[in-house]
Amino acid sequence: MNIRTAKRWFLWHKWTSLICTIFMLMLCITGLPLIFHEELDRLLEKQVVAEVPEGARKMSLDSLAILAGKQYPAEKIRYIFWDNDDKSKVIFDLAAKPDAPPEGSRYATLNAYTGAVLGKPTTDGIMDIILKIHMNMFLGIGGKLFLGLMGILFVIAIVSGVVLYGRIMKKYDFGMVRKYKSNRLKWLDTHNLIGIVTLTWASVVGLTGVINTLSDVIVALWQQGQLKEMVAPYANQQPLTGTLSSLDSAMATARKAAPHMEPGIVTYPGTMFSSKHHYAVFMRGNTALTSRLLMPALIDAKTGTLTDARTMPWYVNTLFLSEPLHFGDYGGMPLKIIWALFDLGTIIVLITGLYLWFARRRAASQQWSRLTEKAVYEDEE
Incomplete structure (x- = not known):
């Protein structure tokens, strides 16, 4: 790779990283608790168990729909779904009109065996707020698409970073961290190393995030x-x-x-x-x-x-x-822990990337000041 090509890759990496880093940092921080959303929901919200009497049979869905409709007489049922963790619970979504926006939904959760009302789920808990920030920053479809664009820039930053790291590793051993050099070089090597370790995870999460x-x-x-x-x-x-x-x-x-x-x-x-x-x-x-x-x-x-x-x-x-x-919802708790560790690693990569940019600007500014002072001194001579 010649100097001109390397500089082009460096500029791609620099500007795509700078544009998306703050938003990707927000997504990683909000994404961390969302990895454990099921566990945190159970911890933060009161869980009502659907008790099943011995020998009981499930009620007909028509009967349950009538009971759910009585919870909100002015609303009409539009969706029915089942709790993923407890099949004894049936959840009804009701709204004033079938095509009303999601914000107009009201919910009723019923025991599928007894018809008992188990609660009316809310959508303003702490995990719901975190999810909305992560999905669209409370900006609707515009916020979603904007974060999708940031995800595309993030993937470009990953690709350009890999290309640059490959060029560096031709001169040094893989995983090298120059601990006894300047702080900037030490953090640069740390940034590169953790970036390579989290490469596959960051690419998968970045691409799936864009799709979402x-x-x-x-x-x-x-x-x-x-x-x-x-x-x-x-x-x-x-x-x-x-x-x-x-x-x-x-x-x-x-x-x-x-x-x-x-x-x-x-x-x-x-x-x-x-x-x-x-x-x-x-x-x-x-x-x-x-x-x-x-x-x-x-x-x-x-x-x-x-x-x-x-x-x-x-x-x-x-x-x-x-x-x-x-x-990371495919493999239970072990996969969630792995996802969380990679998320933390990516947060470190993003923070060190910001530090390196500010450190580079400060070094350039100091160098310019020294050159200016030298020029003034020589003029006075």
Whole structure:
């Protein structure tokens, strides 16, 4: 690599790092507690256990929906989903309108066996606030896309840093830290070493983070693509009126369409994940990997018959798989600890990068001052 090429890589690394470092530092700091969000949620929030009487059977979903509706008489159910850690809990999302924004949601958690109300989850706890900062800095889709851009710059900074480190290692041993030189050189070597150690993790988390920031775009593509094709026969029909068909019947129909899967989410007609004529039952697999992938089964909400059921497009599945990988949710506590250690290492890389930039500027400023003083002195002579 010649001097000109090396300088070009250095400038790429310098400016992409400078632009994204503060935001990546914020993401790493807020991401650290989010790695352990399940454990912290249990610690910070009162957990209500769904007690199951001996010999009890699950209540029908239609009966549970009636009980949930009584909690908010002015609202309508639009989503139903199940607690990941306790299948005895059923959570209902209610809002004034099916297409109301997420901020308009109210929740009711019921015991699937007794119908007892277990609580009304809130969305303003400390972990929810941290998650919103991490996702979009409270700036909606604009904040999401901005952080996605910062993620792209972060990946470019990683690539350019690897290229520069490879050039340095041609002259020195791998992992070298010049402890007895200047502080700036010591921190430069430390920055480079930890950066290489965390390289793979930072790349994976950076790329999955960029994908996650595109979630709204990906959902919109799915709505205008596959979902639109699936509901095309109903495009010219009037919206449903009157009583909808049985939820339990819709669930049974969805199970027949995907016998080796289980329901994950049920969406009502008129929501953004369905049509004005269908229940959408999103089925998921039973393994750690396939449980992250969803298959929508559309059930005519008037007749209870299956309209269509398809696997999601690759770009939606990529989103589904990237989110848990981003937070280290695939391998239990051991993987979470590894994720946390790499997160701390990346925080050190980001902080030392800022220190090196300020130290370089200070050294350049001091050198300029010395040259200026020397020039003045020579003029006086």
